[in-house]
Amino acid sequence: MNESPAIEAIDLTKVYGSGNTEVVAMRNASMTVRRGEVVALLGPSGSGKSTFLTAVGLINPPTSGRIRIGGHQVLDGPLAQANLTAFRRQHVGFVFQKSNLIPFLNARENVQIALELNDSSPRAARQRALELLEELGVRDRSENLPSMLSGGQQQRVALARALANQPSILLADEPTAALDSGNGRQVMELFARLAHEHGTGVIVVTHDQRALSVFDTIYEMEDGILNLQPKEAVV
Amino acid sequence: MNLALKDIRHNLGRFVLTTIGVGMLLMVVMGMAGIYRGVVEDATLLIDRIGTDLWVVQHDTRGPFAEVSRVPASLVHRVRAVPGVRDSREFVYHTIQRERDGKPFRMAVLGLSWPSDKGDWVPLIAGRPLAQNHFEMIADVSLGVRLDERLSFGKETYRVVGITRNMISSGGDGIAFFTVVDAEAIQFDSSGEAVRLERAARKGRGERSEIGTKLPSLVEQAAKPSGELPAIARPQISAVMVQVAPGTSVEQVAATISGWSDVSVHTRSEQAEFLLKGSVDKARRQLGLFRVLLTLIAAIIMALILYTLTLEKIHSIALLQLIGARKPVILGLILQQALMLGFGGYAIAYLLGQRLFPLFPRRVIVTGDDLLQLAVIVLAISFASSVLGIWKALLVKPNEALS
Numbered sequence: 001m002n003e004s005p006a007i008e009a010i011d012l013t014k015v016y017g018s019g020n021t022e023v024v025a026m027r028n029a030s031m032t033v034r035r036g037e038v039v040a041l042l043g044p045s046g047s048g049k050s051t052f053l054t055a056v057g058l059i060n061p062p063t064s065g066r067i068r069i070g071g072h073q074v075l076d077g078p079l080a081q082a083n084l085t086a087f088r089r090q091h092v093g094f095v096f097q098k099s100n101l102i103p104f105l106n107a108r109e110n111v112q113i114a115l116e117l118n119d120s121s122p123r124a125a126r127q128r129a130l131e132l133l134e135e136l137g138v139r140d141r142s143e144n145l146p147s148m149l150s151g152g153q154q155q156r157v158a159l160a161r162a163l164a165n166q167p168s169i170l171l172a173d174e175p176t177a178a179l180d181s182g183n184g185r186q187v188m189e190l191f192a193r194l195a196h197e198h199g200t201g202v203i204v205v206t207h208d209q210r211a212l213s214v215f216d217t218i219y220e221m222e223d224g225i226l227n228l229q230p231k232e233a234v235v
Numbered sequence: 236m237n238l239a240l241k242d243i244r245h246n247l248g249r250f251v252l253t254t255i256g257v258g259m260l261l262m263v264v265m266g267m268a269g270i271y272r273g274v275v276e277d278a279t280l281l282i283d284r285i286g287t288d289l290w291v292v293q294h295d296t297r298g299p300f301a302e303v304s305r306v307p308a309s310l311v312h313r314v315r316a317v318p319g320v321r322d323s324r325e326f327v328y329h330t331i332q333r334e335r336d337g338k339p340f341r342m343a344v345l346g347l348s349w350p351s352d353k354g355d356w357v358p359l360i361a362g363r364p365l366a367q368n369h370f371e372m373i374a375d376v377s378l379g380v381r382l383d384e385r386l387s388f389g390k391e392t393y394r395v396v397g398i399t400r401n402m403i404s405s406g407g408d409g410i411a412f413f414t415v416v417d418a419e420a421i422q423f424d425s426s427g428e429a430v431r432l433e434r435a436a437r438k439g440r441g442e443r444s445e446i447g448t449k450l451p452s453l454v455e456q457a458a459k460p461s462g463e464l465p466a467i468a469r470p471q472i473s474a475v476m477v478q479v480a481p482g483t484s485v486e487q488v489a490a491t492i493s494g495w496s497d498v499s500v501h502t503r504s505e506q507a508e509f510l511l512k513g514s515v516d517k518a519r520r521q522l523g524l525f526r527v528l529l530t531l532i533a534a535i536i537m538a539l540i541l542y543t544l545t546l547e548k549i550h551s552i553a554l555l556q557l558i559g560a561r562k563p564v565i566l567g568l569i570l571q572q573a574l575m576l577g578f579g580g581y582a583i584a585y586l587l588g589q590r591l592f593p594l595f596p597r598r599v600i601v602t603g604d605d606l607l608q609l610a611v612i613v614l615a616i617s618f619a620s621s622v623l624g625i626w627k628a629l630l631v632k633p634n635e636a637l638s
């Protein structure tokens with residue numbers, strides 16, 4: 001397996017707006033996540049957690065800074081790799097707080113589409129989608145539409161889809177916020193287990209202090225500044 | 236996996252209803268082309284069936300189908316004397332509107348020159364041609380008459396002996412065939428009082444004129460029935476039909492007759508063309524305009540539904556982009572839905588039309604060419620109507636999936 005880090009973010013800064021309305025949402029944030037490492041990102045509301053996550057996920061590029069994903073230099077200040085969409089498809093998985101699933105596709109199809117968009121044959125994609133749902137314990141709901149699944153089941157399907165293309169890095173923004181604590185902890189444990197098994201780097205934004213023991217590393221964000229926290233101090 | 240189909244499956248009811256609506260609009264568009272074809276077909280069918288080589292009509296008129304033409308009955312004999320003419324017949328044609336069972340009854344009356352023409356050329360679906368020179372008629376089935384039914388026109392009663400199909404005037408009325416004499420009797424029927432008044436008027440004019448005073452016997456004559464008066468012409472006819480002898484060129488005969496300054500002569504194809512360029516052309520333009528309008532309405536409805544379907548999918552489109560869908564995937568999703576809507580509607584239009592068009596009062600002929608043309612139009616409006624939705628979809632950014 002490639003031993004380069006899952007992601008290296010160096011000196012990321014994000015400025016929204018300009019002039020009077022300028023907001024510096026993130027300042028010189030740096031983070032390295034190894035393959036299989038599970039990172040928690042804590043911090044008060046409005047501190048810039050989502051900004052950091054979407055920046056490293058290449059959907060909301062930073063104003064300045066460098067990003068390497070799976071050993072590929074994808075962003076160097078204003079210079080971005082030509083096809084970020086293709087790169088994102090292969091290397092980055094996302095899970096959000098809610099509404100992660102396409103409502104007109106059933107659970108299996110939601111996973112399958114991610115594989116098909118990455119040039120899998122429909123037959124292989126279907127097979128793989130069912131395997132992933134099995135692994136996440138929602139195989140029996142594979143033909144149900146998202147509206148017929150519980151919140152926890154929806155997040156498991158979303159996780160299956162995020163992992164479908166074996167990304168280098170998995171980014172999750174408060175994935176358990178809409179779940180009760182028991183379910184939330186289960187999903188968090190699932191993240192950790194799968195990250196270790198698949199060798200995927202994971203960054204999870206969370207407010208849930210109780211689930212922190214599953215994480216390898218903990219960062220905290222405050223007013224746009226990112227700091228590594230000693231795990232013992234938080235847990 | 237076909238995203239367009241999956242989304243439609245999710246919104247099935249709305250999609251099906253819209254498709255049916257679009258289908259009905261397209262059916263009307265299809266029907267209008269068919270009505271026009273029917274009008275043309277009816278018009279040319281009659282001229283083709285009559286099958287005469289030349290039409291001699293009133294000077295500078297366009298013939299009996301396009302406008303009123305009046306020529307003297309004696310023209311038949313003049314024409315027959317032209318070298319190369321095998322046969323000439325009188326043609327009497329006019330439209331009447333009477334009342335039947337309390338409803339208006341419109342009928343085009345066509346006179347056959349008995350005894351040379353008994354209507355043997357008229358394609359019958361029942362009955363027989365005329366067998367006597369009075370009180371028999373062949374009627375089109377669209378007139379709603381039955382074989383052996385008796386109908387009164389003027390002072391006489393006529394028996395239906397034959398039935399035709401699709402013998403329709405350019406005005407859309409069924410044609411009935413009579414002998415020329417009967418046809419004229421129907422056309423010029425006037426009441427006894429009108430006849431008596433006309434005779435008295437003639438007598439009065441004679442008495443006042445100088446010639447009347449000098450020749451009193453002439454005034455006496457003037458009061459007699461018109462038919463007995465040498466000075467009063469026989470009723471005029473609409474046109475003379477000319478059959479050219481085999482081996483003689485039609486142009487040559489036409490050239491001879493066109494030298495006469497009191498009449499005009501037209502070939503069969505000219506006659507058909509007058510009809511198509513005249514009244515039929517107006518119908519064509521009117522129907523054409525409606526077709527354009529309805530096509531536009533169909534396009535707008537399609538655009539609207541595709542736009543709303545897209546609006547509802549904004550989040551899904553953002554998610555799709557987030558998991559790496561390229562623009563063509565999103566574009567294809569909307570375009571495919573547009574095409575499904577368009578061609579679903581087209582199929583409904585076709586199937587519905589097959590059942591409904593035969594019930595229309597006038598013939599609706601849907602030709603392969605027209606179907607193809609409509610398919611191209613549907614293709615075009617499908618593309619056009621998806622523009623709005625595609626434009627909206629392309630503005631979606633992947634980070635909208637987060638909200």
Ligand SMILES: Nc1ncnc2c1ncn2[C@@H]1O[C@H](COP(=O)(O)OP(=O)(O)OP(=O)(O)O)[C@@H](O)[C@H]1O
Nearest residue numbers: 016017023025043044045046047048049050051052
């Ligand atoms: N599109 C934007 N335009 C302008 N300012 C923005 C935009 N998005 C975020 N911000 C600002 O950037 C700062 C960081 O926002 P961000 O969403 O990253 O916070 P967060 O840590 O994720 O908060 P929460 O826990 O509430 O989700 C906030 O002050 C916010 O108002």
Ligand SMILES: [Mg+2]
Nearest residue numbers: 049050051173
């Ligand atoms: Mg946030």
